Amino acid sequence: MSTLIPCIVAGGAGTRLWPVSREAMPKPFMRLADGLSLLQKTFERVAGLDDVTRLLTVINRELLFRTLDDYRPLNSGRLGLDFLLEPMGRNTAPAIAAAALHAVRHYGEEAQLLVLPADHLIRDQQAFVSAVARARDLAEAGWLVTFGIRPGHAETGYGYIQQGEALEAGGYRVASFVEKPDLQTAQAYLEGGEHLWNAGMFCFRADVLLRELREHAPQVVEGVERCLALSGAVEGKQGKQCELDAPSFAEVTDISIDYALMERSSRVAVVPCDLGWSDIGSWQALRELTPADANGNQVNGEVILHNVQGCYIDSPKRLVGAVGVRDLVVVDTPDALLIADAHCTQDVKFVAQELKKRGHDAYRLHRAVTRPWGTYTVLEEGARFKIKRIMVRPGESLSLQMHHHRSEHWVVVSGMARVMNGERDFLLNTNESTFIPAGHSHRLVNPGVIDLVMIEVQSGEYLGEDDIVRFNDIYGRAPAGEKSN
Amino acid sequence: MSTLIPCIVAGGAGTRLWPVSREAMPKPFMRLADGLSLLQKTFERVAGLDDVTRLLTVINRELLFRTLDDYRPLNSGRLGLDFLLEPMGRNTAPAIAAAALHAVRHYGEEAQLLVLPADHLIRDQQAFVSAVARARDLAEAGWLVTFGIRPGHAETGYGYIQQGEALEAGGYRVASFVEKPDLQTAQAYLEGGEHLWNAGMFCFRADVLLRELREHAPQVVEGVERCLALSGAVEGKQGKQCELDAPSFAEVTDISIDYALMERSSRVAVVPCDLGWSDIGSWQALRELTPADANGNQVNGEVILHNVQGCYIDSPKRLVGAVGVRDLVVVDTPDALLIADAHCTQDVKFVAQELKKRGHDAYRLHRAVTRPWGTYTVLEEGARFKIKRIMVRPGESLSLQMHHHRSEHWVVVSGMARVMNGERDFLLNTNESTFIPAGHSHRLVNPGVIDLVMIEVQSGEYLGEDDIVRFNDIYGRAPAGEKSN
Missing domain, CATH: 2.60.120.10 (Jelly Rolls)
Structure with missing residues (x-):
């Protein structure tokens, strides 16, 4: 089978996880309780696949050194590290097109790409390895493969993939992509059994991706090709590094791979899977990863509770006294504090957006x-x-x-x-x-x-x-x- | 009329106002929105009385320099400053007995003492001046005078004074002192009109106080006399300073002036008054002093609110983002943070007590x-x-x-x-x-x-x-x- 190049794509500001996630230190760099960042966990996930010798990372150029800091303690040298450095975010279609062009140029037309977001969590590595194996068979047969997570509850925050007919090479043809549903529809999806969460993970041959993209969104491929022709590439000691040319990259259409391609192509397949997956889309989602005490509290740091229930308090550096409160999420950092109702943690993004609007340092930087x-x-x-x-x-x-x-x-x-x-x-x-x-x-x-x-x-x-x-x-x-x- | 010596008595840890009030910087030193501390407001209150040339302060010896820092910008030199420095708290009866003995010794038997807690707020200075004038007439006639605040609501957190027959010298004889009532009783007191809040303020002649105290609690006077005989007194440039001898003061009975004397003596009168009084007994009491915005929020500092109602957020130094929360009291200091339900702020003391039990620095000291x-x-x-x-x-x-x-x-x-x-x-x-x-x-x-x-x-x-x-x-x-x- 063709070479597999895992491709970690880091984009998005992670504003719903402010004040820990900030522009200059976004969500992929957040560390979980075990001390590893989400990016490091993604690195370990791909390093755990057989036959992988090279990792391609697509990330904002400001975050290169931070990324290398995270990879350094995990990479014994086994993985070559290629980088595509974005001057600004242009969504997933341009990032993935650039990754495919990079792969074709350096590793052959038939190289397979496994595209993984940098900030998701997958707890069942064995299931992940199996799902990737199935996806590779489909990719080899010329399919654009998506990973569909079997829903654990009626979630209204994700898009869904409706699975269609079974395919010979394994998996299913995709019948349709569905936008975030309302609760009633999500409930019906959960009971119906043919709708899966769209996890934003993909596997395909580089040539297939580019052929399909040229058909359905030619302006994206052409824009990225123009940009790559103007971009400087260097062969570093760890791998190939390409800093994308800013003026031409800025002109590439800002569009997601779902809109640009997956929802339009007839060559899209889905591998249903149970990976213990979470996109950690909010503080509430994050807290659900750790067990609570008898009062439903989860506490990190020096915290004194009196008559407190259902609270998540993360304060690694400062003393917190909490009295008589219920169902709060409290996240303390040296220069900024978040206090949110546990049922509203999706709305934390509004605070981050307001800070961005004001040009406040606490949007961009940590202390x-x-x-x-x-x-x-x-x-x-x-x-x-x-x-x-x-x-x-x-x-x-x-x-x-x-x-x-x-x-x-x-x-x-x-x-x-x-x-x-x-x-x-x-x-x-x-x-x-x-x-x-x-x-x-x-x-x-x-x-x-x-x-x-x-x-x-x-x-x-x-x-x-x-x-x-x-x-x-x-x-x-x-x-x-x-x-x- | 005899000389009036106002006597500010600072005691109590103010643990319900943690984390701003701490052992080494307790409630009297808390600054309100106008920049003045409660102690400074108390100083201005007595400095605003006619004929006052000398202030006696009874305070823990560790707080002397902090107290002088607060008095310095307010005292043009008009007031002499006497101090009785306590090595530890022994409640109000020993403190007031020491004040009376000090007054008799230095300013004559008939000197009047006006005893004021250091950490209360009185917004109507003119009403205060009038009430003191009435109290002085009663004190001159040999009464131990209490100040009874006309209740504004059915408060269960204060003791009450029941007023009895009207006295010739003005005011009323006290019929009884009542412990903190339940809500139903407090409601009945509010409607009945003859019960007043016990504000812990007193006015009396020093000789009368000592005579009555010798009759009803002789061990307190004798203990304090023994202590004073062993204590070093110095005549400073601003006034007389007496550091109470620690071993003997430690042996004086720990008892309040209410228990030791006021509830027992038949010579107790009350001056009913409306002073705009608050003992600022909790964060909720403090916040009620300032107006709220249209959403019921009171905010000090850089705070971003999204869908927040009824919250008091005091964070002079750090950015706070609040999302979807209701009726919270949030108080931020450089080393410790309080988050309390607005209806439970009395319970903040339990956090402070727990810190004391653990020997935690944040009980005693600020950063x-x-x-x-x-x-x-x-x-x-x-x-x-x-x-x-x-x-x-x-x-x-x-x-x-x-x-x-x-x-x-x-x-x-x-x-x-x-x-x-x-x-x-x-x-x-x-x-x-x-x-x-x-x-x-x-x-x-x-x-x-x-x-x-x-x-x-x-x-x-x-x-x-x-x-x-x-x-x-x-x-x-x-x-x-x-x-x-």
Whole structure:
């Protein structure tokens, strides 16, 4: 059978899981109770398939380093890592078309793609492996294969797939795709037994996908082809990396693969399956993954309850006292708190949307900001000063830079730093400090083998992140701009 | 008429107003929307009385400097400030007995005391002034005068005073004191018109109080007399300060003035009044002081509401998103969060009690800790390091001290510091820093006229607040112990 290339597609803002999911750290990076992110769980899912040697990830270019951070501890080197880096989201049809074109170009026309959302949960790996095997047989026979989850309840939040006649190669022809139903219809689907949840997972041969897409949505393929012709591709040590050209990608039709193709093609099949699947579409869906105590409460963190029932309280860092409340979802982060009725957690997206409208930082960023070299966290800001905790991973470094308006005190609290400060180049050990006057070019490297943790006290008239002149940047970022360090 | 000495008695932990009210910063220090604390409002109340030249405050000795901080901006020097400093709470009878003995000793047998709780609110100052005038007439005639608030609703949370026959000197004889009633009884009291709320405010001549107390609760007076004989008194520049002797005060009977005396004496009168009074006994009581919006919400801070009704959300520092919730009280502080049903806010005390039982810091302290010289706030703690923001008020200083196990980096971010570091004595300006190695004696002074703000980065094997050797302490604290700096 042809080569299988799993393709993890990360899109969507995950606004219903604010304040943990934010634009710069969206839902795929949310960690569950076992410490793994949804993206890591998706990685492990594909790594658990036989014969897979290469993973293609389609993700926003801002999230590349974060993604590599998540893959690093799981990938022993067995999987080559290809990336298609999107400058902005254009929905699933362009992303999948790009993946298919990438596969045809590098791995042959008959390469099979297994498209998986980056932020779903599948608890039954064995069932997943079997379903993929069945899907591959159908794909080999020229079908566009969808995965249909057998419904566990009358869900109104998902689209449904109606299964039609049984196919020789296994599975079923798709009779129709159905939009999110009302409760009565969903109930009828549940009882009828021929409607399945559309999980947004697909398997197909790259050539079949492109042929069908050229027939039903030619503008998508053509747009993506134009974009790929203008995009720079590099062969990295782990795999092929292609950063999609922004102006031409912006012009590709913004459309889902369901609308563009699946609902139109006659070559669509479905593999019914029971995978222990969840799209974790809300805090309520997330909490249902973990058992509750005798009062129906699920608690993470230091929480004192008095006469509390049916509450989910996630507060890893701060003490919470709850008194007399029922059926609440409480999610605490260092800079923002969510309190929602457990029956309304779908509406959390309205809070995130309002923050986006206001241009509020808490839509985009967490207090701890991830950078290619590590993280920084603003501990306190005041008139003329700002205090940051900076963590630099072993072997990483911040670009040589200079600030016009601020000086910086650095105190190493853990690990070892190598500092270039003006003309001097020296090592700074734990519990040592240095002072970088405004106008001095400086550079920070972690030459050691453990994390470097530093406290930076900035002072000056102006402390905006855009007061930075970068003299070089090993991560390929602009010499000056909105990003810090 | 005899001299009037207002006497503010601060006791009680205010646990129903956790997490803002804590042991080291209890309810009297809570600030309302106008920026004044309840204690400051009480101060202004007595400062607004004619002929008052001296205020006596009975308060826990740990709260003296915090109290002076609150009085300072309000007292132009017109009021002398006497203090009786309690080593621990022994309820109101010992506190009032000590106040009466203090008054007799320094201001004559016939001095009148006006006893006011430190944490109540009175919105009608003119009615208060009139009620005090009537109470003084009765006190002069030898009555122990209580203030009876005309009930506005059938409250089950207060004790009641039943008024008896009218007295020649004004007011009424007290027919009886009644414990907190059930709702039906409270309703009957409201309709009957002869029951008043017991506000815990009193007016009497010191000699009358002591005579009656010697008759009905002699052990209280004798215990307090023994204690005062052993207590050190100093004549400060603002008034007389007496720190009550701890071992002997601990042996005084723990009893309220109501139980010890008012319910037993036949010389008790009541002045009925309408003062716009509230004891702010819960978050729900507090929120009722401010108007709500069209959805019944009261919000302080950056809050995004979606389909929210009847909620009080106080979050001065962090963003809150609320979705689909009803009738909640949410109070956010840097280290602890309260979420309570609006109908259960009396039960918040159970959370505070549980924290006390566990010996949790959030029962006793806020993240920002008040010291005689200013404040400090722990910004972050980790293995082998701790970062504090330190604010020193103009002219104040930290004691000369030394730590065995930690070194400290100091960076001045605002104001000017004078630093003694080992043998050196120098000025440190804004944006300058110094390093204090472990074992070096050091001292910090704010020689300037604006607040000194410093970031202190501590590092070492052991960073407990008890690693301190104090060589002298202008605030009279122990050379080593649990207090920092």
